[in-house]
Amino acid sequence: MGRNPVTWLGSPAFPDAARRALDDTQLRGNLRKATTTIRGKRESVVSELDDWEELRRAGESIKDDVLTNLDTYLERLEAAVTERGGVVHWARDADEANRIVLDLARQEGADGVVKVKSMATAEIGLNEALADGGVDAIETDLAEVIVQLGNDRPSHILVPAIHRNRAEIKEIFAQMPEPPDSDDPRALAEAARKYLRRKFLSSKVAISGANFGVAETGSIVVVESEGNGRMCLTLPETLITVMGIEKVLPRWQDLEVFLQLLPRSSTAERMNPYTSIWSGVTPGDGPQKFHLVLLDNGRTSTLADEVGRQALRCIRCSACLNVCPVYERTGGQAYGSVYPGPIGAILAPQLAGDLHDEQAASLPYASSLCGACYEVCPVRINIPEVLTHLRAEVVEAKGKRTPEAMAMSAAAWVFGDRRRYEAAQRAGSLTRFLARDGTLSSLPWPGSKWTDTRDAPVVPKESFRSWWRRNRG
Amino acid sequence: MASAREEILGRIRAVDRQATPAVPREYERVRRADDPVGLLAERVADYRATVHRAAARELPYRIAERLDGRGRIAVPPGVPWEWRVPGVSWLPDDPPLGVSDLEAADGVLSGCALAIAETGTIVLDAGHAQGRRVLTLLPDYHLCVVHADQVVVSVPEAVERLDPKGPLTFISGPSATSDIELDRVEGVHGPRTLEVLLVG
Numbered sequence: 001m002g003r004n005p006v007t008w009l010g011s012p013a014f015p016d017a018a019r020r021a022l023d024d025t026q027l028r029g030n031l032r033k034a035t036t037t038i039r040g041k042r043e044s045v046v047s048e049l050d051d052w053e054e055l056r057r058a059g060e061s062i063k064d065d066v067l068t069n070l071d072t073y074l075e076r077l078e079a080a081v082t083e084r085g086g087v088v089h090w091a092r093d094a095d096e097a098n099r100i101v102l103d104l105a106r107q108e109g110a111d112g113v114v115k116v117k118s119m120a121t122a123e124i125g126l127n128e129a130l131a132d133g134g135v136d137a138i139e140t141d142l143a144e145v146i147v148q149l150g151n152d153r154p155s156h157i158l159v160p161a162i163h164r165n166r167a168e169i170k171e172i173f174a175q176m177p178e179p180p181d182s183d184d185p186r187a188l189a190e191a192a193r194k195y196l197r198r199k200f201l202s203s204k205v206a207i208s209g210a211n212f213g214v215a216e217t218g219s220i221v222v223v224e225s226e227g228n229g230r231m232c233l234t235l236p237e238t239l240i241t242v243m244g245i246e247k248v249l250p251r252w253q254d255l256e257v258f259l260q261l262l263p264r265s266s267t268a269e270r271m272n273p274y275t276s277i278w279s280g281v282t283p284g285d286g287p288q289k290f291h292l293v294l295l296d297n298g299r300t301s302t303l304a305d306e307v308g309r310q311a312l313r314c315i316r317c318s319a320c321l322n323v324c325p326v327y328e329r330t331g332g333q334a335y336g337s338v339y340p341g342p343i344g345a346i347l348a349p350q351l352a353g354d355l356h357d358e359q360a361a362s363l364p365y366a367s368s369l370c371g372a373c374y375e376v377c378p379v380r381i382n383i384p385e386v387l388t389h390l391r392a393e394v395v396e397a398k399g400k401r402t403p404e405a406m407a408m409s410a411a412a413w414v415f416g417d418r419r420r421y422e423a424a425q426r427a428g429s430l431t432r433f434l435a436r437d438g439t440l441s442s443l444p445w446p447g448s449k450w451t452d453t454r455d456a457p458v459v460p461k462e463s464f465r466s467w468w469r470r471n472r473g
Numbered sequence: 474m475a476s477a478r479e480e481i482l483g484r485i486r487a488v489d490r491q492a493t494p495a496v497p498r499e500y501e502r503v504r505r506a507d508d509p510v511g512l513l514a515e516r517v518a519d520y521r522a523t524v525h526r527a528a529a530r531e532l533p534y535r536i537a538e539r540l541d542g543r544g545r546i547a548v549p550p551g552v553p554w555e556w557r558v559p560g561v562s563w564l565p566d567d568p569p570l571g572v573s574d575l576e577a578a579d580g581v582l583s584g585c586a587l588a589i590a591e592t593g594t595i596v597l598d599a600g601h602a603q604g605r606r607v608l609t610l611l612p613d614y615h616l617c618v619v620h621a622d623q624v625v626v627s628v629p630e631a632v633e634r635l636d637p638k639g640p641l642t643f644i645s646g647p648s649a650t651s652d653i654e655l656d657r658v659e660g661v662h663g664p665r666t667l668e669v670l671l672v673g
Contacts, residue, residue: 227663
């Protein structure tokens with residue numbers, strides 16, 4: 001088994017990458033503008049639903065049920081898809097999934113494939129594997145086109161080119177046969193439409209990811225905006241869908257929860273422009289060959305971690321990125337993975353499964369633990385709890401019961417419960433009275449294990465979490 | 474050596490998992506609206522689609538009005554004969570039109586399976602008066618007829634009514650992207666103009 005490509009080979013550890021990113025004022029400007037816009041919109045569409053908290057709890061609970069009975073639901077999904085004329089494949093890791101897809105593309109005699117934006121295929125480095133096998137993978141989502149033509153890397157789950165502004169995009173698109181004549185987003189979208197139209201119409205094979213796969217009915221769901229997804233899911237003769245095993249949902253009814261949670265959390269819309277749902281093959285309508293590749297690639301080992309497994313509830317909405325003060329400043333590429341931001345900081349190192357890898361081990365530290373990510377998460381992933389849990393594991397992987405390890409497991413205990421966390425913050429603000437020069441030179445035990453070797457900064461009179469809420473809402 | 478399937482299922486079964494409690498479905502499954510059709514009209518218009526209201530008896534006249542001068546219009550099998558008004562160059566999808574014919578079409582007229590007022594969404598299920606998915610995808614203009622009795626208020630009501638066998642397409646406004654500076658721009662690959670005729 002090779003190295004898991006979920007983190008990019010050769011990426012510097014987060015602190016170094018972040019320092020470099022912070023020097024890029026253009027990047028910071030682009031990110032601030034984009035995340036500020038989306039935060040405001042999300043707030044407004046979420047507040048329209050009085051039952052948002054109940055929907056979040058249902059989403060959390062359905063996903064927990066999925067994780068508990070994952071084997072049963074996967075077998076059920078396999079049976080339902082097979083019954084409707086699809087073929088199901090299983091892939092233990094990235095290499096195996098890539099090989100399956102490459103073989104299928106070759107069987108169809110395709111030297112090129114069109115792709116719908118998919119985190120799973122980005123995670124396994126499918127495009128590179130296909131290219132090595134002589135198959136050209138063409139991304140069709142506007143942001144992915146920007147990343148692919150710019151020889152760039154993604155920096156956001158939903159909007160991989162969020163780090164680029166319109167002027168930069170116009171420059172990247174200059175290499176198209178019919179380049180855009182201005183940097184107006186409308187003109188840029190029009191250029192992409194023309195560029196991709198022929199490719200949609202001439203490709204025999206399409207590759208997609210899946211937002212959900214319903215075990216009960218074999219229905220696969222792809223949520224999108226531009227219509228490039230519909231093109232890929234409708235026009236080619238063969239469709240190959242790569243789906244992480246945790247994307248299965250037990251019942252058809254469960255979609256009523258996620259089709260409300262996802263669009264409002266991700267693009268901050270009441271509903272995204274297009275959602276496609278299909279089950280196996282429909283005679284006379286769309287692809288007549290359908291393959292579903294079920295991907296593990298570190299998910300079962302993540303499932304084995306009692307605290308960390310909640311990261312598998314993630315529906316890839318990216319709301320946590322948009323509210324994260326660290327992400328807003330460093331951008332996504334500093335995380336060195338297709339999964340950046342708060343969710344990336346807990347998902348990427350777990351999928352990678354190697355806490356001795358310096359870069360992966362640095363990710364759980366890419367956070368101020370302010371808790372904004374937990375508040376917006378539509379499936380209530382307690383990201384700060386998992387972050388501190390992983391920090392403790394990282395420290396333990398270093399092999400010593402250091403004071404830092406003890407501090408982190410204490411922190412994990414505090415973050416594990418919202419009341420404990422808020423009580424600790426209130427207690428923290430009392431410690432201001434003990435310090436004279438802005439640092440605390442000694443803390444009572446167990447904090448003394450920490451301050452024996454260093455000064456702890458004074459806890460500010462207002463917690464960062466409440467400052468952020470007050471200022472950036 | 475175990476197959477990938479057996480190995481993955483084996484890894485899952487090796488994990489100590491505790492039974493989870495029943496899913497709390499305390500959210501609203503059915504929502505009330507004083508005027509669901511009015512709400513749908515408002516929400517569809519929010520996506521910069523055009524909405525027209527029509528009484529049942531004036532529907533053919535309204536269709537003719539919308540399609541006047543639009544050129545060749547594809548139409549799925551099962552569309553009521555009175556929708557196929559004179560003066561329009563109709564391209565019936567029976568036998569199925571080739572991709573190049575559809576590419577050359579100037580628009581498409583269809584019905585729908587249902588519509589969700591709260592989110593401004595029209596759902597197609599490839600059933601009566603809707604046809605194959607590609608019909609409503611390639612032409613740049615889509616005129617969709619929605620009857621008042623097809624309108625539900627909430628997403629759960631829609632999911633309950635739909636047949637999971639599909640294929641289903643949820644359409645909320647014309648195609649759009651938020652990929653440039655996270656700002657919504659209408660008009661990428663799907664029909665760039667969506668017009669909705671609300672009947673009744």
